[in-house]
Amino acid sequence: MKDPEAREEPSSGAKIGLPGFKVRKIEEEVYEVFIGPQHPGSGHMRLITRIDGDVIVDIDPDIGYVHRTMEKLAEGREYIKNIPLFERMAIHDACNVTVPYVRAVEKLLGVDPPPRAKYLRSLLCEINRIAAHLYGFGIMGIFIGHSTMYMWSFGDREVFIDLAERLTGARQTHSYPVFGGVKRDMPQGFPEMARKAVRYMRKRLPEYEKIFFENPVVRDRLEGVGVIPRQVAAELGLVGPTARGSSIKYDARLAEGYDAYPELDFEIPVYTEGDSLARTYVKIEEIKQSLNIIEQCVSWLETREREAPMHPKFWEKSPPLWKKVYQETGRIKLLPIFASLKVPPGRAVARGETARGEIIYYVESDGSTKPYRVRIVSPSFRNLPVFKYIVPGHRVMDLPAIYGSIDYFPPEADR
Amino acid sequence: MSLLQLLLDIVFYPPIFQVLVVGLIVSLIIVVITIWFERKAAARVQRRLGPYHVSPQLGGLLQPLADLVRYAFQEPIIPRTVDAAIFVVAPVVAAVLSIIPLGAVPFTSNPAYWPIPMENSLLIALALSTVAPLFIVLTGWASNNKFAVIGGVREAFMITAYELIAIVAMLAPAATLSTFNMVDIVEAQASLTWFILLNPLAFIAAFLAVVMSTSGFPYEIPESENEVVAGPYSEYSGILYGVNMGANYLRRFALSILIAILFLGGWLPVQPGDGLVAGYLIPTIVVLAKALIVMLVASFLRAVYARFRLDQALEGAWKYVFPLALIGLGLGIIENLLL
Numbered sequence: 001m002k003d004p005e006a007r008e009e010p011s012s013g014a015k016i017g018l019p020g021f022k023v024r025k026i027e028e029e030v031y032e033v034f035i036g037p038q039h040p041g042s043g044h045m046r047l048i049t050r051i052d053g054d055v056i057v058d059i060d061p062d063i064g065y066v067h068r069t070m071e072k073l074a075e076g077r078e079y080i081k082n083i084p085l086f087e088r089m090a091i092h093d094a095c096n097v098t099v100p101y102v103r104a105v106e107k108l109l110g111v112d113p114p115p116r117a118k119y120l121r122s123l124l125c126e127i128n129r130i131a132a133h134l135y136g137f138g139i140m141g142i143f144i145g146h147s148t149m150y151m152w153s154f155g156d157r158e159v160f161i162d163l164a165e166r167l168t169g170a171r172q173t174h175s176y177p178v179f180g181g182v183k184r185d186m187p188q189g190f191p192e193m194a195r196k197a198v199r200y201m202r203k204r205l206p207e208y209e210k211i212f213f214e215n216p217v218v219r220d221r222l223e224g225v226g227v228i229p230r231q232v233a234a235e236l237g238l239v240g241p242t243a244r245g246s247s248i249k250y251d252a253r254l255a256e257g258y259d260a261y262p263e264l265d266f267e268i269p270v271y272t273e274g275d276s277l278a279r280t281y282v283k284i285e286e287i288k289q290s291l292n293i294i295e296q297c298v299s300w301l302e303t304r305e306r307e308a309p310m311h312p313k314f315w316e317k318s319p320p321l322w323k324k325v326y327q328e329t330g331r332i333k334l335l336p337i338f339a340s341l342k343v344p345p346g347r348a349v350a351r352g353e354t355a356r357g358e359i360i361y362y363v364e365s366d367g368s369t370k371p372y373r374v375r376i377v378s379p380s381f382r383n384l385p386v387f388k389y390i391v392p393g394h395r396v397m398d399l400p401a402i403y404g405s406i407d408y409f410p411p412e413a414d415r
Numbered sequence: 416m417s418l419l420q421l422l423l424d425i426v427f428y429p430p431i432f433q434v435l436v437v438g439l440i441v442s443l444i445i446v447v448i449t450i451w452f453e454r455k456a457a458a459r460v461q462r463r464l465g466p467y468h469v470s471p472q473l474g475g476l477l478q479p480l481a482d483l484v485r486y487a488f489q490e491p492i493i494p495r496t497v498d499a500a501i502f503v504v505a506p507v508v509a510a511v512l513s514i515i516p517l518g519a520v521p522f523t524s525n526p527a528y529w530p531i532p533m534e535n536s537l538l539i540a541l542a543l544s545t546v547a548p549l550f551i552v553l554t555g556w557a558s559n560n561k562f563a564v565i566g567g568v569r570e571a572f573m574i575t576a577y578e579l580i581a582i583v584a585m586l587a588p589a590a591t592l593s594t595f596n597m598v599d600i601v602e603a604q605a606s607l608t609w610f611i612l613l614n615p616l617a618f619i620a621a622f623l624a625v626v627m628s629t630s631g632f633p634y635e636i637p638e639s640e641n642e643v644v645a646g647p648y649s650e651y652s653g654i655l656y657g658v659n660m661g662a663n664y665l666r667r668f669a670l671s672i673l674i675a676i677l678f679l680g681g682w683l684p685v686q687p688g689d690g691l692v693a694g695y696l697i698p699t700i701v702v703l704a705k706a707l708i709v710m711l712v713a714s715f716l717r718a719v720y721a722r723f724r725l726d727q728a729l730e731g732a733w734k735y736v737f738p739l740a741l742i743g744l745g746l747g748i749i750e751n752l753l754l
Contacts, residue, residue: 031561031565033561033562033565035642039644040640040641040644041640041641041642051565054725054726141721142641143641144641144721144722145632145633145635145639145640145641145720145721145722146720146721147457147461147717147718148457148460148461148718148719149721150461151461151462151463152461152462155461155462155463211719212721215719215720215721217633217720217721217722217723218721220723220724220727221721221722221723221724221727395724395725395726396565396642396643396725397636397639397642397722397724397725398724399642400641400642
């Protein structure tokens with residue numbers, strides 16, 4: 001292996017004056033470490049870190065290892081087939097990720113789902129949100145060496161995955177929302193199951209705090225680490241719990257008021273510290289809020305008759321037998337009309353709040369059965385630049401703590 | 416008969432018995448039990464089963480042995496870029512040196528079964544226990560891998576932090592009794608009381624030093640997976656990795672025996688008598704059982720704590736644990752004046 005000191009400075013590099021192209025002098029005392037993509041603590045990306053002693057002086061997140069050209073793929077598929085595609089961005093957060101796409105297409109179609117469908121969507125969104133936050137806790141726990149948190153939160157996440165399975169028939173990629181409605185109604189016995197899960201999680205959260213969040217070692221690792229000042233968070237356009245941990249009260253559920261959220265009673269937890277611990281506490285509070293929302297949705301759905309799970313425009317075209325089956329069991333077959341659904345020409349934008357922050361879809365239609373263009377701005381991608389601004393100056397061992405608290409998810413960012 | 420006698424004489428010749436039989440064979444059993452307990456206890460805390468499928472009747476006790484067999488038959492890859500000689504030799508030397516302190520430790524008060532004269536045995540044992548960690552640093556350097564080098568440097572930092580603590584804390588009983596003779600220290604605990612009660616501060620410092628020295632949680636820093644892959648052992652595979660991993664446990668075992676003798680009353684309450692069984696085997700088993708308890712407690716910390724940051728661990732060690740060890744030593748001196 002060649003000695004790094006013996007390398008010459010690139011001579012031609014300085015001439016390339018491209019904006020954003022940075023030529024870096026190789027310093028003698030700086031140790032360049034490529035963390036990832038084949039690394040237990042990097043995820044599907046590479047962190048090019050430059051280390052001086054134990055302090056990170058510079059970090060370059062090098063992303064794109066799981067880029068799947070989703071936007072381009074979407075142009076070659078019928079509208080309905082894009083829902084399972086976009087779910088692959090964050091499979092444990094499937095409903096949250098696809099609802100804004102469905103809503104954008106609904107805007108083009110000029111349909112609005114019936115209230116029952118809206119409540120069902122919000123119900124699954126919150127179940128997903130809890131599962132995704134628990135996933136984030138688990139990853140963060142193992143990042144800072146706390147295997148108990150990892151096992152606990154992944155085990156308890158199963159409760160909510162089961163709940164989603166009972167509701168939709170699939171553990172993770174539910175493909176639940178469809179244009180103008182949802183794919184399935186609440187089954188028999190679901191409200192009891194949901195309430196049981198909510199009670200269970202309320203009992204578990206204090207135990208989490210005892211073993212993890214109040215654990216002196218964990219607090220030492222998270223408190224005051226990776227502080228994002230409010231100003232920086234605003235300038236970088238951060239979203240989700242990362243922004244709310246830096247006292248920015250922004251949540252697409254409030255800003256956009258989609259689905260059943262305007263009618264539901266919930267709060268947006270905000271912390272002012274801006275450090276890793278604050279970002280984590282935002283997620284805990286969000287889980288508590290989501291549990292409340294699940295209870296509200298379930299009681300709303302329970303007390304009302306099953307009318308129609310879909311907008312009348314589609315529902316009226318379904319055969320009478322299907323309607324009968326729906327009334328009895330809550331199950332629906334996917335209407336064949338979606339297979340060749342022509343969407344009127346136009347452009348629509350919709351956003352929604354996933355577990356990691358705000359996701360934006362821009363859908364452009366030319367009147368055919370396939371979208372002309374779909375543009376996705378995902379929350380992890382928007383939170384990514386913060387690495388470059390926050391991590392330098394921290395110790396090498398702070399990197400997993402910051403990474404875990406930002407809850408960066410490469411498949412979602414790369415799309 | 417004479418052949419059997421000869422064999423027994425060879426096997427129970429104290430230096431051979433303590434270093435080879437206890438150090439290599441018994442320690443293997445104890446390491447297996449410790450790893451099994453570490454996994455099983457963590458699994459119980461984390462609401463899962465833990466090792467199970469290898470020997471379900473024993474609750475998966477043989478899983479570490481199965482792992483050992485797997486390591487033994489895996490291809491040990493020696494990358495072209497490493498310093499091959501040191502790369503291979505360093506872990507082996509580290510493992511061997513880890514058990515060398517056992518050669519200076521008394522397992523009985525019967526002078527016939529001392530491996531060495533016991534006048535300065537505590538100093539000798541402590542001195543021998545400080546050699547092995549250097550070779551872990553060496554494995555990191557020989558690997559020629561950035562993660563391994565960082566891990567090796569971290570290990571070096573940790574050595575500077577815990578070694579002094581371990582020595583100062585373990586000298587506290589010697590200060591109380593004005594002797595470096597470990598047999599006298601154990602005998603004194605019979606008339607007074609165990610040093611864990613006489614000098615709890617020194618015991619806590621010594622215990623923390625043991626945890627730190629063997630990269631146990633919350634000090635699992637040199638091998639911290641999420642920054643440095645496997646630290647100094649990143650490039651190792653197969654049996655060499657197994658030796659590396661085992662060396663850590665062997666070191667913890669040797670230091671646990673020291674703690675058992677200095678603070679937990681050694682072979683007490685058993686009074687070694689004459690003959691092989693009463694004078695040597697039974698006291699040895701008592702000492703090993705106490706050392707095993709120390710190891711199990713140290714490994715249970717994995718289920719409770721995350722790992723400290725390197726600077727926090729060093730700060731904690733120098734700012735709090737080292738003064739604690741000094742106070743323990745001071746307490747030992749005061750007790751010496753009072754006795």
